[in-house]
Amino acid sequence: MALRFQRRIRIAPGVSLNLSKRGIGASVGPRGAKISVGRRGVYGNVGLPGTGLSYREKLNKRGTRGSGGARSGAPMSSGKVLEQHLQAGGSVISRISVNESGEIAITDDQDRPYDDAELRVLRKYAGESMRDLVQQECERLNADLAALATVHHDTLPPRDTPVFEPRAFPEPEPQRRPRVEPTLWSRIWPPAARRLEEENERRAEQYARTFNEWEEEARAFNEQERLRRARETELVMTDLDAMASVLEEHLGEIPWPRETNVSFDLGDDAGTIAIDIELPEEEAFPDVEYTLAAKQLKVSVKKIAATRRRTLYRDYAHGVAMRVLGEIFHRLPTVQAALVSAYRPDLDAGTGQPTDSYLYSVLVTKPQWRQINFQALADIEPPTTLERFELQRKMTKTGVFKPVEPLGIEVLEKA
Secondary structure, three states, rough: OOOOEEEEEEEEEEEEEEEEEOOEEEEEEOOOEEEEEEEOOOEEEEEEEOOOOOEEEOOOOOOOOHHHHHHHOOOOOHHHHHHHHHHOOOOOOEEOOOOOOOOOOEEEEEOOOOOOHHHHHHHHHHHHHHHHHHHHHHHHHHHHHHHHHHHHHHHOOOOOOOOOOOOOOOOOOOOOOOOOOOOOHHHHHHHHHHHHHHHHHHHHHHHHHHHHHHHHHHHHHEEEEEHHHHHHHHHHHOOHHHHHHHHHHHHHHHOOOOOOEEEEEEEOOOOOOEEEOOOOOOOOOOOOEEOOOOOOOOOOEEOOHHHHHHHHHHHHHHHHHHHHHHHHHOOOOOOOOEEEEOOOOOOOOOOOEEEEEEEEEEEEEEEHHHOOOOOOOOOOOOHHHHHHOOOEEEOOOOEEEEEEOOOOOOHHHOO
């Protein structure tokens, strides 16, 4: 029979040290409910004194990771482990990004790159999904090209009565964090119970503070909405300042794909408006396009031909005018005629001083604007659309502009 040695030293009420041949442990808690700590781990012990009934459970359980066939023989490579995982019906979360040089980066959900063996496995089992992700990245990089060519697709139709589009307060109502539930430790150890209660009080105070701030912001937002409703449904019919404010706000909300500045001047009778559009320079437009290879997981970066780039600039220059005219005749019901002139910064050939080169100037009346089919904007070519109105422009078919003199205010007064 083996000799067993154990000694218990009491160091505080409810706390004792256990000395034995196996080492030193500790027990914490009142009689009948103790936490014991030793080399085998942390255990909870609950019993009914005098009855002999007790319950013991290990509290610091740790999960184990299966390693498949790694238990017998040499450890498997990362690629083999990943392949077995996928063969067993598992899934992986991968992130794919493409930079402006066309280089593809593939990482896991922790942004860690895969090694070559893992990449081969991913291409074998998830090749199509990876191609889809790379294609989405190409579309993201080409988004500017698409936006520049389709800026007129969101042109609004004209209206004779004011329009108001209410907005909801964008911030969601804050949610109360759940109370921290008592644990076995907090039930038997008063300091832990106090910390738990303090944490719950802190959460309650934080929620009350956050909710009050949210409520105050919501009230301010709703008041601004009330004022905006009055401005866009009543004052917009008679007040020039309100008209200017409404138009400026909505023009400022347009996500121009390239910096485009719009200035305007309303006529005294609230029936006419003159607009100047400062267009970006052609050099600011994209000069490359990203394409996914037909059979390889590879992105090619192709230079855009000069002719196509000029055509893109031509369509954007005219599409901007359509978009601005749509906002005017949609937001300002009293306006019956609009004069739009577009220019870009240039240098005077004679003096070398900065100047503005006007590319076109067009006069549009509201009855003429109604003739456009706003349900088929994707089939419309903006340069051709503006030719339906009184247009001053010198341009080749491929989009080479020569400077023109913009139409004068007198044509707007006559209209």
